[in-house]
Structure formats: structure tokens, C-alpha cells
Amino acid sequence: xxxxxxxxxxxxxxxxxxxxxxxxxxxxxxxxxxxxxxxxxxxxxxxxxxxxxxxxxxxxxxxxxxxxxxxxxxxxxxxxxxxxx
Numbered sequence: 001x002x003x004x005x006x007x008x009x010x011x012x013x014x015x016x017x018x019x020x021x022x023x024x025x026x027x028x029x030x031x032x033x034x035x036x037x038x039x040x041x042x043x044x045x046x047x048x049x050x051x052x053x054x055x056x057x058x059x060x061x062x063x064x065x066x067x068x069x070x071x072x073x074x075x076x077x078x079x080x081x082x083x084x085x
Contacts, residue, residue, distance in 0.1 A: 003028075 013027070020030030039047065056062045063071065 016030065017027045020027045023030065025033065052062075
């Protein structure tokens with residue numbers, strides 16, 4: 001595996017190095033592990049689509065785009081309400 005140089009602020013590097021050290025890893029190993037655990041936007045979209053299809057097959061649930069927006073708005077409202085407490 002070849003290495004790459006990534007320019008980030010010194011404070012960010014120090015913070016990541018401290019987190020890596022606390023887990024017994026080098027910064028290089030920690031960043032490689034972190035990259036393996038995160039999904040790209042395309043991977044997230046593919047996973048969401050597979051979940052949507054599975055849910056529809058399982059119980060027939062298939063909201064329209066308008067219904068999804070309504071549900072998202074309701075969730076945002078409730079999260080705002082809880083965060084404001």
C-alpha cells in the first residue's frame with residue numbers, strides 16, 4: 001500500500017494522534033481504520049435504497065417523496081424540541 005500526504009491543521013493532527021495513541025494505534029493505522037468504517041455518499045445511497053426495497057417487500061411501506069419530506073420535517077421538529085429542553 002502506498003502512502004499519501006494529507007495537509008490538515010496541526011491541531012487536528014495532534015488531536016487525531018492522541019485519539020490513535022489512546023487506542024494503541026499509530027496515526028496511520030487509526031486513519032486507515034477510520035476510512036474503512038465510513039461510507040462514501042454513494043455507498044450510503046446504495047444502502048438506503050436496499051433498505052427501502054427490503055422494507056417495501058416486508059410490509060408494503062412505500063412513502064411518496066412528499067410523505068418522506070413530511071416525516072423528515074416532523075422528525076426535525078421533534079429533535080429541535082428535545083434539544084431546546
